[in-house]
Amino acid sequence: MVAERTPIPTLLPANMPVIEGGEPAASSQCQVAAADLIGAWVEAGSPETDPFQFADASGQNCESTFAEVRPLFIEANLWYSGSMSCVACHGADVVTASAQLDLSNFAGINAGSRRPDAESNGTDILGAGKWKSSLLYDFITTSKADVPGHGNISSSLVVSSGLPLPEATPTP
Ligand code: HEC
Structure with missing residues (x-):
């Protein structure tokens, strides 16, 4: 039996952005400032798969993983409307990437910046686990507006x- 289908396409609500500034959306997920989420991951020793914990914006204890941190590096239109993704400049090819920094995946983020080649590590951007002294913190949370x-x-x-x-x- 063929299911009866309406010829009129069902109107779907416009896609809400997953990430929102300002008002936290009603959600069962925790709401946290993006920089604080990255910071909690760094302070937990930047685990690849193990969960890490953080207090969200309303103070409740939450748990996340790197898989939820990664979109902050690879998605465009995320940090603000029209923003480029980090990987647009810090892509997987460390030779051509800005600051020879590959932010496209876990290994690249951990290998750091100013890498001579794909096999070598460079400058630690994670502050050896101390978020506020990391290069990543500098470039995300303080004014680096002069760097495109x-x-x-x-x-x-x-x-x-x-x-x-x-x-x-x-x-x-
Ligand atoms: C338009 C290209 C562009 C985009 C997009 C971009 N960057 Fe950069 N980034 C650069 C350049 C160029 C430098 C080197 C600046 C310098 O030499 O002072 C840099 C430097 C850095 C550094 C410091 C590396 C070092 O050793 O000095 C970090 C960390 C960094 N970026 C993180 C990010 C993150 C995280 C994002 C996304 C939120 C991002 N960048 C988006 C171009 C970009």
Whole structure:
């Protein structure tokens, strides 16, 4: 039996951006400033697959993984409307990438910047686990507006990421 279908295409609601500035969207996910999410990942020792924890914007304890951090590096129109993706300049080919920095995947981010070739590590951009002393922090959260691609990215961008952890049950 052939299912009856309406010839009129069903109107879908316009796609809401997953990432929103300002007002956190109603969601079961945690809401956190993008820079704080990256910072929590760095402070946790930048794990590739293990979950890391953070307090979200409303103070609840949450957990996320690198898989949810990665879009911040590879997606355009994310940090602000019209923003380039980081990988537009910091792509997988370290020879041609800006600052010889490959932000396209975990290995590249960990290998750092100013790499002589694809086999070598360069300058640690993760501050050896100390977020606020990292180059990444500098370029994301402070004004590097003079470097093309870095202006405006320190907006108060809030992203949905990770899930709330269950409340700890008080021990009697
Ligand atoms: C339009 C191209 C462009 C885009 C887009 C861009 N960058 Fe850069 N980035 C550069 C250039 C060029 C430099 C080198 C600046 C310098 O030499 O002072 C740099 C430097 C850096 C550095 C410092 C590396 C070092 O050793 O000095 C970091 C970290 C960095 N970018 C992260 C990012 C992140 C994260 C994003 C996305 C949010 C991003 N960049 C987007 C061009 C870009």
